[in-house]
Amino acid sequence: xxxxxxxxxxxxxxxxxxxxxxxxxxxxxxxxxxxxxxxxxxxxxxxxxxxxxxxxxxxxxxxxxxxxxxxxxxxxxxxxxxxxxxxxxxxxxxxxxxxxxxxxxxxxxxxxxxxxxxxxxxxxxxxxxxxxxxxxxxxxxxxxxxxxxxxxxxxxxxxxxxxxxxxxxxxxxxxxxxxxxxxxxxxxxxxxxxxxxxxxxxxxxxxxxxxxxxxxxxxxxxxxxxxxxxxxxxxxxxxxxxxxxxxxxxxxxxxxxxxxxxxxxxxxxxxxxxxxxxxxxxxxxxxxxxxxxxxxxxxxxxxxxxxxxxxxxxxxxxxxxxxxxxxxxxxxxxxxxxxxxxxxxxxxxxxxxxxxxxxxxxxxxxxxxxxxxxxxxxxxxxxxxxxxxxxxxxxxxxxxxxxxxxxxxxxxxxxxxxxxxxxxxxxxxxxxxxxxxxxxxxxxxxxxxxxx
Amino acid sequence: xxxxxxxxxxxxxxxxxxxxxxxxxxxxxxxxxxxxxxxxxxxxxxxxxxxxxxxxxxxxxxxxxxxxxxxxxxxxxxxxxxxxxxxxxxxxxxxxxxxxxxxxxxxxxxxxxxxxxxxxxxxxxxxxxxxxxxxxxxxxxxxxxxxxxxxxxxxxxxxxxxxxxxxxxxxxxxxxxxxxxxxxxxxxxxxxxxxxxxxxxxxxxxxxxxxxxxxxxxxxxxxxxxxxxxxxxxxxxxxxxxxxxxxxxxxxxxxxxxxxxxxxxxxxxxxxxxxxxxxxxxxxxxxxxxxxxxxxxxxxxxxxxxxxxxxxxxxxxxxxxxxxxxxxxxxxxxxxxxxxxxxxxxxxxxxxxxxxxxxxxxxxxxxxxxxxxxxxxxxxxxxxxxxxxxxxxxxxxxxxxxxxxxxxxxxxxxxxxxxxxxxxxxxxxxxxxxxxxxxxxxxxxxxxxxxx
Numbered sequence: 001x002x003x004x005x006x007x008x009x010x011x012x013x014x015x016x017x018x019x020x021x022x023x024x025x026x027x028x029x030x031x032x033x034x035x036x037x038x039x040x041x042x043x044x045x046x047x048x049x050x051x052x053x054x055x056x057x058x059x060x061x062x063x064x065x066x067x068x069x070x071x072x073x074x075x076x077x078x079x080x081x082x083x084x085x086x087x088x089x090x091x092x093x094x095x096x097x098x099x100x101x102x103x104x105x106x107x108x109x110x111x112x113x114x115x116x117x118x119x120x121x122x123x124x125x126x127x128x129x130x131x132x133x134x135x136x137x138x139x140x141x142x143x144x145x146x147x148x149x150x151x152x153x154x155x156x157x158x159x160x161x162x163x164x165x166x167x168x169x170x171x172x173x174x175x176x177x178x179x180x181x182x183x184x185x186x187x188x189x190x191x192x193x194x195x196x197x198x199x200x201x202x203x204x205x206x207x208x209x210x211x212x213x214x215x216x217x218x219x220x221x222x223x224x225x226x227x228x229x230x231x232x233x234x235x236x237x238x239x240x241x242x243x244x245x246x247x248x249x250x251x252x253x254x255x256x257x258x259x260x261x262x263x264x265x266x267x268x269x270x271x272x273x274x275x276x277x278x279x280x281x282x283x284x285x286x287x288x289x290x291x292x293x294x295x296x297x298x299x300x301x302x303x304x305x306x307x308x309x310x311x312x313x314x315x316x317x318x319x320x321x322x323x324x325x326x327x328x329x330x331x332x333x334x335x336x337x338x339x340x341x342x343x344x345x346x347x348x349x350x351x352x353x354x355x356x357x358x359x360x361x362x363x364x365x366x367x368x369x370x371x372x373x374x375x376x377x378x379x380x381x382x383x384x385x386x387x388x389x390x391x392x393x394x395x396x397x398x399x400x401x402x403x404x405x406x407x408x409x410x411x412x413x414x415x416x417x418x419x420x421x422x423x424x425x426x427x428x429x430x431x432x433x434x435x436x437x438x439x440x441x442x443x444x445x446x447x448x449x450x451x452x
Numbered sequence: 453x454x455x456x457x458x459x460x461x462x463x464x465x466x467x468x469x470x471x472x473x474x475x476x477x478x479x480x481x482x483x484x485x486x487x488x489x490x491x492x493x494x495x496x497x498x499x500x501x502x503x504x505x506x507x508x509x510x511x512x513x514x515x516x517x518x519x520x521x522x523x524x525x526x527x528x529x530x531x532x533x534x535x536x537x538x539x540x541x542x543x544x545x546x547x548x549x550x551x552x553x554x555x556x557x558x559x560x561x562x563x564x565x566x567x568x569x570x571x572x573x574x575x576x577x578x579x580x581x582x583x584x585x586x587x588x589x590x591x592x593x594x595x596x597x598x599x600x601x602x603x604x605x606x607x608x609x610x611x612x613x614x615x616x617x618x619x620x621x622x623x624x625x626x627x628x629x630x631x632x633x634x635x636x637x638x639x640x641x642x643x644x645x646x647x648x649x650x651x652x653x654x655x656x657x658x659x660x661x662x663x664x665x666x667x668x669x670x671x672x673x674x675x676x677x678x679x680x681x682x683x684x685x686x687x688x689x690x691x692x693x694x695x696x697x698x699x700x701x702x703x704x705x706x707x708x709x710x711x712x713x714x715x716x717x718x719x720x721x722x723x724x725x726x727x728x729x730x731x732x733x734x735x736x737x738x739x740x741x742x743x744x745x746x747x748x749x750x751x752x753x754x755x756x757x758x759x760x761x762x763x764x765x766x767x768x769x770x771x772x773x774x775x776x777x778x779x780x781x782x783x784x785x786x787x788x789x790x791x792x793x794x795x796x797x798x799x800x801x802x803x804x805x806x807x808x809x810x811x812x813x814x815x816x817x818x819x820x821x822x823x824x825x826x827x828x829x830x831x832x833x834x835x836x837x838x839x840x841x842x843x844x845x846x847x848x849x850x851x852x853x854x855x856x857x858x859x860x861x862x863x864x865x866x867x868x869x870x871x872x873x874x875x876x877x878x879x880x881x882x883x884x885x886x887x888x889x890x891x892x893x894x895x896x897x898x899x900x901x902x903x904x
Contacts, residue, residue, distance in 0.1 A: 035678045067678075157644055188640065193613060225707075226487045226519075228700045230682065247699055248680045254703065255677075258710035259792060265717050266788030266879065267781050274793030274806075278813045285785050286817055292781045293821055296774020297828060303770040310766055317762075317769050318755040322748020324773040325888055328780070329719050329744045329881055333737050336718030340711060341726030354726075361730045365738055369745055376749060427718065429781055436777055 005039050013040065017048050022055055029056055038067035041076070050079055062091035065100065069273065074103045082108055086115030094121070095141035095249065098128045128243075136220050137213040139253070140234045140243035145173045147200055149183060154196035156186075174233055174241055175204040182233055182241040184208050210235045213242055218257070221250050222345075260424070261343070265336060267292075267429040288429035295433030299324065299440045306444045309451070315381065315390050316447050320440055326369070326398060327405040327439030328432035334358055334409030335427045342417050343424075351414050355407055362406030363399075370399040393447040400446050401439045408435055457491055465492065469500050474507055481508055490519035493528070502531055514543035517552065521725065526555045534560055538567030546573070547593035547701065550580045580695075588672050589665040591705070592686040592695035597625045599638060599652055606648040608638075624683055626693055627656040634685055634693040636660050662687045665694055670709070673702050674797075712876070713795070717788060719744075719881040740881035747885030751776065751892045758896045761903070767833065767842050768899050772892055778821070778850060779857040779891030780884035786810055786861030787879045794869050795876075803866050807859055814858030815851075822851040845899040852898050853891045860887055 016025045029037065029052075037060055041049045053061050053076060065073050065088060077085050077100065085104070089097045089112065101109055116122040124142040131137025145163045147156045160173065173186040184206040194203050210233045211220050224232055230247045260271060267288035272281055303320060310317060338354070341347035347354070374395035381387040409431050413423035468477045481489065481504075489512055493501045505513050505528060517525050517540060529537050529552065537556070541549045541564065553561055568574040576594040583589025597615050599608045612625065625638040636658040646655050662685045663672050676684055682699045712723060719740035724733055755772065762769060790806075826847035833839040861883050865875035 033679060035680075161645060191644075193609075225703060227485055228487075230699070247682070247703070251677060251699070251703060251706065255706060255710075258707070258714070262710070262714050262717060262792065263788060265714060266784050268785055268788060272789065274789050278809070278816060281789070281813050282816055282820075285782075285813075286820065288785075289778065289781055289817060289821055290824070292777050293774065293825060296771065296777050297825075299773040299777075300767075300770040303773075304767075307766060310762070310769075314759060314762055315752075315756075317772075318752040319748065320769075320773050321751040321755075321776040321888055321892060322745065324776060325744045325748050325751075325780070325884065326741065328777070329741055329884070330737075332718050332880075333720055333740075336715060336720060337724065337726050337733075340714065347726050357730065361733050361737075364730060364734055365741060368734075368738065369741060372742070373745060373749075428784070432777065432781070436773055440773060 005036060005043065010040070010043055013052075014044060014048060017044075017051050025052070025055060029060065032060075034060055034063035035067050037061070037064035042068060042072065046079075049076060053080070054084070058087045058091045062088045062096075066092065066096045070103060073100065077104060082111040083115050085112045086117075089125075090116055090118060090121065093141045093143050094124045094128055094243070095139065097121070097125050098138075101125065102129065102133065131213060134217040135213065136211045136215040136217065136234050136245060137242070139217050139220065139249050140213075140245045141249075142243045144233070144241075144244045146176050146180075146241060147173055147186060149175055149177060149199075149201040149204065151200050152196065153191060153194050153198045153200070153203075156191065156200055157196075172231055172233075172244075174208070174244075175200060176241050180240045182208060182210055182235050182239055208233065210239075211245070212236070217253060220245060221253050221257075224250050225254075261339070261427075264424045265332070265339075265427040291433050292429055295436045298437045302437065302441050302444065306448070309448065312386075313390060313393075313447070313451060315377075315384075316394065316444070319394050320443070322373075323398060323401055323439050323443045324436045327401050327435035330362065330365070330402050330405035331409035331431040331435040332427060334362075334406045335413050335423075335431050338410055338413045339423045339427055342413065347414075351411070351418075354410055354414060358406045358410040359403060362403045365406075366399040366402035369402065370395040373398055389451060393450040396450060397443040397446040401442050404438060404442055405435045408438065457488060457495065462492070462495055465504075466496060466500060469496075469503050477504070477507060481512065484512075486512055486515035487519050489513070489516035493520060494524065498531075501528060505532070506536070510539045510543045514540045514548075518544065518548045522555060525552065529556060534563040535567050537564045538569075541577075542568055542570060542573065545593045545595050546576045546580055546695070547591065549573070549577050550590075553577065553581065554585065583665060586669040587665065588663045588667040588669065588686050588697060589694070591669050591672065591701050592665075592697045593701075594695045596685070596693075596696045598628050598632075598693060599625055601627055601629060601635060601651075601653040601656065603652050604648065605643060605646050605650045605652070605655075608643065608652055609648075624685075624696075626660070626685055626696075627652060628693050632692045634660060634662055634687050634691055660685065662691075663697070664688070669705060672697060673705050673709075676702050677706075713791070713879075716876045717784070717791075717879040743885050744881055747888045750889045754889065754893050754896065758900065761900065764838075765842060765845075765899070765903060767829075767836070768846065768896070771846050772895070774825075775850060775853055775891050775895045776888040779853050779887035782814065782817070782854050782857035783861035783883040783887040784879060786814075786858045787865050787875075787883050790862055790865045791875050791879055794865065803863075803870075806866065807862055810858045810862040811855060814855045817858075818851040818854035821854065822847040825850055841903060845902040848902060849895040849898040853894050856890060856894055857887045860890065 013025070013028070016028070037056070041052060041064060044052070065076065068076070077088070080088075089100060092100065101112060104112060113122060113125060116125070128137065128142070145160055147159060151159065173188070173191070174182060175184045175186055176182055184204040185208045186200065186204050190203045209227070209229065211223065213234050213236050220232065223229070224245070224247060231244050233241055234243045234245060236242055263271065268284050269287050272284045299320070303317065338347060374391050377391035377394055378388055381391065412431060412434075413426040416426050417423045465477070465480070468480070489508070493504060493516060496504070517528065520528070529540070532540075541552060544552065553564060556564060565574060565577060568577070580589065580592075580594070597612055599611060603611065625640070625643070626634060627636045627638055628634055636656040637660045638652065638656050642655045661679070661681065663675065665686050665688050672684065675681070676697070676699060683696050685693055686695045686697060688694055715723065720736050721739050724736045751772070755769065826843050829843035829846055830840055833843065864883065864886075865878040868878050869875045
């Protein structure tokens, strides 16, 4: 099924744009899927993209625009007049339209909305702009098929045909009262097989799941995943049907959340792409690096405090990067498992039980790693004075540091979660840095205790 | 809409199981969604779960089983007889059935398949067991609605009604030739609005996307996401319709992939949950920790090689954890951005351009961090001999190490990707460890150059 965007095709498109061969271009783009149009807009240069955007019909370009990265879309739309933007918005589903408008400069938002010709669409957009972006209201679209319980099957089919023109995918037919209160849904099978004079109230299914317009988007995503729902209606306080959320929006939501968590774990504070500018990338990366710098200075200061044993036990100092690395790695592992467990609601039971388990786990790992390190250092430095003693000090300290790192890595995300803070922030550099400092402190304390 | 699984409810269920109040239990579970049944099976103890599994009808339990974690399901099924397992399998969609059977001990797989009564289901399962788990064939289900082009609308509706009983969700109606070759799809709207005597061949849409049964699952996931497809048909070499893949399977696929990448970044080698046993968790965590240990020993050996400057420049040694931490953090950031970019097909252009950009970025970050470190160390140690000189050496080395870390973090995933190896493996401990070693080596080299 794949449509390939080759360099040759791109070159051809560029030439046609240069020659303003509008007719050829329109023919060329006739059967191209909007996702592919988006890819082409992304590959050509700025002026070429604008040329295509103005040439192609809004139905194609509006969908292509929604496939682009937020910042590319924002910049492209900013180059259009409010009238031109409104034409694109006109063709979008309400949820996309609201997303696109929300990204615009607040100064021109009103001007764009004013230019929308379809009064119903305009009113829907105004209503939806009020909902929080991450709430059910912010995720839903107004487009759906609703039928009144008082209608007959024949009337219903007629109405559906009209409504279906505005709805990309049908998913479900929702049944409402005269006052628009959601009371059930209709199965296509029943609709197909009932006599055309049957009343909807006789054949609808009164069981229907719904979410409230103010519900948190993440909760809606979990619900839809848990119950394998492809669409869920959104209602207000009076159970009036406001819109519906479809699974494709949730797929994007899940992907974005996963990306964000992954980047947080890697020490990147805001969503960036490989192709972003160096300034944007620096802004996203520098904060955690700076935190790491402070941690390193802390570790250096601690080591300075143990300078008196430097002459006799230089070996201890050589093993500080190892200690810091192990403390960091164990901490990141522990926190990653807890953060994922929390995200999937898998982490139950008391915090103290978790910590006990993590201690046992860290003790086992620490024992194995400590033994390996002892075997190596005892052998490698066997000709140096006091080598066995030093090897023992390093290994036992490593054991203690690993246990501490596991506890900190488990405790911090659990603690943040209890406080209502996203625990994902606790993975990566945050844990690494705190474990570096504590690790080196504990290491020298214990080593000194053993050696003196 | 939420059904709450409270402690009180669980206690009640446990009491009823103890008293073998089957009638009450059956009533209690009557309207419970299978996802909630799964949660209850997860919360009660082993014998209680088995009791419920045997008591409740297979239609409910088979779906609940598919919601459980793989290992829990596997253990539960292992406690049942082949006959009992076959009853569960009988109620599953073919894709779930095959997943469940593939998890069983190979010794009893055949015995279970033998016990399946529905011959068509049995044949489908045997066919599907041949496909690779991660291919389109492994992801698809055989259940779908197919109509022949020669049928009339009336015959089609009649057939659909029959087929729909086996299909949970309709999504699309596929049109095939007499030889079962996929030639198009049918819109419900057209079906609803055409005369009952119309031939399907007159109203079907001849444009339909499909994937080949051997296509890679990840590619199918990308395709369905790109084109916002909710279902896609799967065909063989002769374009014969074999099955279809639905978006809910892809959601699970995306989630699993994201989880795996996240865990790799955190240094966890196999999929684990917070609730897994200490042995399982150790097996997943120890390999990378061991790698970290080797890296640390390498760093210590390098530092031992610079022992001759220890007496005069102890400060250099105090800053090794800082150097190692910064090298690790920068490397993880760089690799995470590249790994994500590769996963989303965002990374285009030549490797050398990427490396140049990363060098510029690292140089900017390194300059800012180096200046900060210089300011601090020059001030903090201002009373020590040769402090300005040492501060300069540490800061310039940090600058060099950051550039190196960025290059390694960018190069390794790009290189692995070119070689066809999953670049996600390059994040986390792998990058951290190699950067630790190289970082400390470069740090001492440059510092020595400056100081002597």
